[in-house]
Amino acid sequence: MTRLVLGIDVGGSGIKGAPVDLDRGAFAAERLRLPTPEGARPAEVADVIGRICAHFADVLDGDDVPVGVTVPGVVTHGVVRSAANIHPSWVGTDADRLFSGRLGRRVVVVNDADAAGLAELRHGAAKGHDGLVIVTTLGTGIGSALLHRGALVPNSELGHLEIDGHDAESRAADSAREREDLSWQEWAQRLQRYYSVVEDLFWPDLLVVGGGVSKKADKFLPHLHLRAPIVPATLRNAAGIIGAAQLAAES
Template sequence: MSLLTLAIDVGASSIKAILLHQNGTLASSRSQIATPHPATPDVAIAALCDLIDTMGHYDRISIGFPSVVERGVTRGAINLHPAWDGFDLGQTLRAKLAKPIRIANDADVQGYGAIAGQGVELVITLGTGFGSALFLNGALLPNLELGQHIWRDRHTYEDCLGQPALDQVGFDLWLDRLCQAIASLYKLFNFDKLYIGGGNARLLSTSDLNLAPNLLPKVAIVSNDLGLLGGLALWHDAQNFL
């Protein structure tokens, strides 16, 4: 019998869940709730468990979470609440749910769902913040927090391309910044492929991107649903996710 994986994507604006068969086919429709605010661990975990209770039978859980995650411990999560820094989410959920659980950064999980496993592949996620993941021949290079790197005028990629920046400057200027960022990232990583995901990827098409002719074919816009579908890879990858 195929194991059922409950894949969960925790974001600053919503928490999404879906059931997946081992072969990646869907075993349920997607469920979604708003992320509570303030999203302290106690409040967010209560909402998460309420959502899980609606999903029926499952055998194991994969979670994409918006911070660096080290053996189930969250580091940062600046778009949720400061109390997440150093919080043992893995142990807390195992005690509550009594199920095997693996947790990774949400951009890493989306990347697993997007990559082809060949060469240098970079993933960026555009949403409340700016997430990133880097893969070499399908292997994750973990704990990349590119969004917190200073990019221009003492501002980070997240400062310039997160949702607050989009709200402040409008789509056209935000898009221009994004294209400049892609060109800068190409010089830095010399990637074979860049995947753009996250909730605000829905605002884009490749025809919007003003990029050099040699760079444009290396860029793909992918569905934010890969943040759920990539959860299966946490059980297949050799790294020791909790």
């Protein structure tokens, strides 16, 4: 029997959701995207999530079907501890309880990079890898997911390593490339420094690069020289939704 779980990805501009076929690691229906409410306060986001769940009500056949939700912040035991591109009032919010109460079913809330990382491990570029895998998402900042022997070590926040006196993502995120109009090779030099530090700290067996810029991996990955293989993510924009659903099913 096909296992369908709803995954929802909360972003700064849009909230996206889709039922996920966990056997295939793919959407079981067309994704629905609704605008993120201005200010993105918890209760307002909960209302949008409720609308997405209502849209896929035929998939959620029974109250025992969980929902996975990503947020751009650190999440420990369902409580949001930081807020990136969402309202500061998220900090300290028990999002598991808030969303579960709004939807009347179990909801599992996770960090967005953690969700993307688990999706790549279960269904994407790191599928079947049983060593230490580090997935990084290069975008406005640098998100990270640390995965060891198939298990997620949550909230690694490796984009905030201090390297050469700077917060790493302030110099190596894709936004820095665009802001400073760096060539691909110039940006790759910064990525080389960043990933070299990550390698020296963790000695990963595999590095996976996600985020929208991973579509252009051929322009910068060949310039990197690391001990571990470094490959582009394969699930791209679907990773957050798929990973949220996977984590909800496994929790």
